[in-house]
Amino acid sequence: MRKLSFFVLSAVLISLWINPSLQAAERVRVKVQVLTASNEGTDFNLVNDAYRDQLIELFSYSHYEQEEPVLVSLQRAERSKIDLPDGYELILTLQAVESNRVLVQALIRREGRQYVDTVLSILNPGVVFLGGPPVGANGALIIVLETGF
Amino acid sequence: MREYKFEKPVLKAYRSWIESEIRRPEVRREKDAFVKTYFSKPPLFFLRPAFLAPASSFAVMMFIAVLWYWPTTSLKPGREIQMMHREGAVVENVASGDSDVVVSPGMVDVKRVASRVGTPMVYYKSNHGQPITIIWIFTGGNTP
Structure with a gap:
């Protein structure tokens, strides 16, 4: 019995030690572009003007303000927190990496309130827009997640 | 005794x-x-x-x-709306940031979406014939 217990404990400890090193290989880089949109003014303050036409096509706001893009290296099951304007925070968690897709959980919250909690299977490379959390009086937060850039 | x-x-x-x-x-x-x-x-x-x-x-x-x-695996009840529809197979380049990203209709599959403060909606909007996945939270104002 004592030998069996020792064996089980050793197996558990070894698996705990091996697991993180196996997971370390699964890393995915995600580019997070943060924009605040509103109808106050008509300025497009974008880091890259390539977004301008796309934003006009996709949304009907007249004013956009883009923050500096943030590059995040996601490790499996590890949560990465990104501070957003107006006290919001974005939490990204890599859930799985398949052959050409990545499974990412994106959570936007502020003061403990969960604005959006989504699990996305994104083709690598891929892009997805998350938006809607209110900013200021009439503005909204828009987040663009890019993988495989 | x-x-x-x-x-x-x-x-x-x-x-x-x-x-x-x-x-x-x-x-x-x-x-x-x-x-x-x-x-x-x-x-x-x-x-x-x-x-x-x-x-x-x-x-x-x-x-x-x-x-x-x-x-990730919340048991809490939340308002969940998933509106997903696929468009025809289109592949083209879309400029994003400093690099061109090739996207396709099945580029993003939304496995789950929930919100505590509003109604989440998942939709695809065409950009130059290219479906872009957008997840929007309607919190009672500030519509896109």
Whole structure:
């Protein structure tokens, strides 16, 4: 019995030690572009003007303000927190990496309130827009997640 | 019942004789051998029911707590709306940031979406004939 217990404990400890090193290989880089949109003014303050036409096509706001893009290296099951304007925070968690897709959980919250909690299977490379959390009086937060850039 | 004077010393002598008999090394050895043969050893501390029962219930509670609070696998009820539809197969380049990203209709599959403060909506909007996945939270104003 004592030998069996020792064996089980050793197996558990070894698996705990091996697991993180196996997971370390699964890393995915995600580019997070943060924009605040509103109808106050008509300025497009974008880091890259390539977004301008796309934003006009996709949304009907007249004013956009883009923050500096943030590059995040996601490790499996590890949560990465990104501070957003107006006290919001974005939490990204890599859930799985398949052959050409990545499974990412994106959570936007502020003061403990969960604005959006989504699990996305994104083709690598891929892009997805998350938006809607209110900013200021009439503005909204828009987040663009890019993988495989 | 009447007690005789000699009763106590006799009982005492008898008891001490029994004790001395039991303490004899050969009797002890035989007793140990008997116990070893017919009785199994007590299990280790962490395998005893007295430890396993509360430990397993605590583990179950912790598991439920993790499921409850972990955003990935939330058991909490939330308003969930999934509106997903696919458009025709179109592949083209869309400039984004500093690089061109090739996207396709099945580029993003929304596995789950929920919100505590508004109504989430998943939709695809065409950009130069290219479906872009947008997840929007309607919080009672600020529509896209």
